[in-house]
Amino acid sequence: MKIHSSLLASILFVASFNVTLLRATEPLTVPASPAPVTLQDETAYFSFVNETGGYVTKSMHDEFWLILQAKYDEHQRAKIVADVHNALDIIRDFQYQTWESAKTSYFAKMAQKSNEYERLKGQLEKQNSPYFTPQAVIENAEKIIEAAANRFPLDLGAGKFYITPELIQENMVGIKGSYERLKLLLTPEWKDEYKEYILPKEMVSLLSLYSPDEYHETITHTNEKIDIHIAQLSTDKSSLYEIGAVDYQKGDKKFASFLPEEKEIYIQEFVKEQFSGYKVSEPMLSRGMWRGYSFAKGVASLGDLNVIVMSFFVNDKALYFKFVSDKNLSLASADFNDFTKRIQILESNATNSPFEPPIH
Numbered sequence: 001m002k003i004h005s006s007l008l009a010s011i012l013f014v015a016s017f018n019v020t021l022l023r024a025t026e027p028l029t030v031p032a033s034p035a036p037v038t039l040q041d042e043t044a045y046f047s048f049v050n051e052t053g054g055y056v057t058k059s060m061h062d063e064f065w066l067i068l069q070a071k072y073d074e075h076q077r078a079k080i081v082a083d084v085h086n087a088l089d090i091i092r093d094f095q096y097q098t099w100e101s102a103k104t105s106y107f108a109k110m111a112q113k114s115n116e117y118e119r120l121k122g123q124l125e126k127q128n129s130p131y132f133t134p135q136a137v138i139e140n141a142e143k144i145i146e147a148a149a150n151r152f153p154l155d156l157g158a159g160k161f162y163i164t165p166e167l168i169q170e171n172m173v174g175i176k177g178s179y180e181r182l183k184l185l186l187t188p189e190w191k192d193e194y195k196e197y198i199l200p201k202e203m204v205s206l207l208s209l210y211s212p213d214e215y216h217e218t219i220t221h222t223n224e225k226i227d228i229h230i231a232q233l234s235t236d237k238s239s240l241y242e243i244g245a246v247d248y249q250k251g252d253k254k255f256a257s258f259l260p261e262e263k264e265i266y267i268q269e270f271v272k273e274q275f276s277g278y279k280v281s282e283p284m285l286s287r288g289m290w291r292g293y294s295f296a297k298g299v300a301s302l303g304d305l306n307v308i309v310m311s312f313f314v315n316d317k318a319l320y321f322k323f324v325s326d327k328n329l330s331l332a333s334a335d336f337n338d339f340t341k342r343i344q345i346l347e348s349n350a351t352n353s354p355f356e357p358p359i360h
Contacts, residue, residue, distance in 0.1 A: 042067050049181045052174035052213060055234040056181045061190045081186050083129040090127070091137060092179040094120040098141040099172045102163055105149035113145060173213050177233075180210040200346060201229035202245045203314060207342040208233060212243070224250045241339055242322040246270070256316040264294065267311040267318055271298040274309045274322060278302050283309075291345070299329070306332040314345055 045064045049056045068077050097117040104112045121141075124134040140156060147154035148163035161167070184191070194207040199214070206212065212233035219226040227247040234240050248255050248266075258266065268285065275283045275298060283298035295312035304326045311320040321340060325332040 042071075045185060046182065049185050050178045052170060052178065053232070053234055054174075054178060054181060055236055056185050056210070057236050058190050058192065061185055061187075064185055065188065077188075080131055081188070083131045084186055085183070087124075087127055087129075087132055087134075088179055088182060090120060090123050092175060094124055094137065094141065096172065096175050098144055099168050102145050102148035103165060103168045105145050106151070106163065106165060106168070109149060109151070111145050111149040117141075173215055177211040177213050184210060194342065198346070199231050199243070202231045202243045203317060203319060203346045204231075204243055205344045205346060206231070206233075206243070209235075212241075224248075238326040239335060240324045242320075242324075243343070244320045244322070246318040246320070247316075248318070254316070255313070255318065258316075263313045263318075264296075267313065268296040270318060270320065271296045271309050271311050274298065274320070275300055275307065278305070278307060280307075283307075290340070293345075299333075301329060308332060308336045310340075314347060319345070 042064060045060065045067075048054055049060070068080070072080065094117070097114055097120055101111075101113045101117045104114070121138055124137060127134045143154060143156065144163055148168070151162065153160040153162055155161075192209070194209060197206045197208055197211050199206060199212070201214065201216070212231040215230040215232070217228045217230065219228075225248070227249075229245045231243045232240065233242075255263070255266075268287075271285065272283065275281075278300065280300045280302060283300040286297045286299075288295055288297065290310070290312065293312040293314065295310050297308070297310040299309075300307050306325055306327065306329045308323045309320060310322075311318055313319070321336070321343070323332065323336040323339065325335060327335065
């Protein structure tokens with residue numbers, strides 16, 4: 001993930017909160033404890049949780065609320081949480097419309113703002129709170145759209161960069177998950193409760209604390225086309241999960257015309273290919289059955305990292321699960337197995353192909 005994508009994903013949110021106004025009139029102190037507690041700015045948590053590929057854990061949640069309890073009284077905390085929650089959905093939708101307008105403006109080479117952008121901008125301007133500054137959100141959004149339209153470099157405090165279609169897409173990817181993580185962070189009592197997320201493009205449903213980030217990649221080479229829908233989920237600093245659904249076409253040959261033995265060969269080669277980016281030519285391969293599906297699985301240790309990839313066919317699509325962790329192999333394998341228990345396959349979507357005529 002490019003650094004500017006991570007930074008920009010949180011700029012529209014974090015810049016809107018007036019940190020100086022959040023200070024209590026009488027600073028509170030942390031109760032005495034065996035180990036000293038170093039207080040951080042609570043908006044640093046907003047930024048981290050909100051960025052594309054971010055995550056939130058119970059320990060982060062507890063640290064965040066320890067800061068709030070040390071700096072603000074109960075009334076102030078309630079007001080902060082209420083104001084942020086009231087603004088979250090509007091900012092989320094406004095952020096999405098900002099990137100949509102930036103994309104349109106880039107190709108039009110002139111600033112073009114959608115009607116929905118203007119409507120949400122009007123809603124933001126009506127937000128009234130001593131803790132929330134909507135003008136900061138709007139100003140940054142306007143700068144992003146202008147920079148996209150005029151194709152000049154932009155500096156929002158993180159160095160100069162261009163607003164390109166690739167950067168726009170990267171920032172749009174994680175909006176849903178990032179705001180769900182923020183809501184979880186801002187809940188006074190940690191709720192370790194899974195929600196069900198239906199991911200039709202990846203042909204699965206997933207139980208998770210918050211939504212994964214979804215991507216789409218298309219790889220084309222002469223008459224060959226590979227279409228991949230990807231969902232990624234970070235759950236802590238050492239755990240990245242990925243679910244993917246792959247469709248393939250070469251000329252007029254698709255997965256639907258593969259013989260069973262060809263599918264077996266494909267998933268094994270696909271698993272091996274997943275390790276090439278880690279410079280592993282021969283991962284430890286195995287085969288087996290999972291819920292009635294014949295799978296190929298690869299495992300490799302690369303220094304502090306352990307990578308596990310499993311692939312199988314569901315009708316005419318190749319699905320895969322990937323897990324990257326710096327935990328030891330035994331713990332990583334246990335986490336991977338636990339992750340698969342929170343997945344259901346949506347077989348009814350398996351025959352939906354994005355390909356129509358053959359590629360020549």
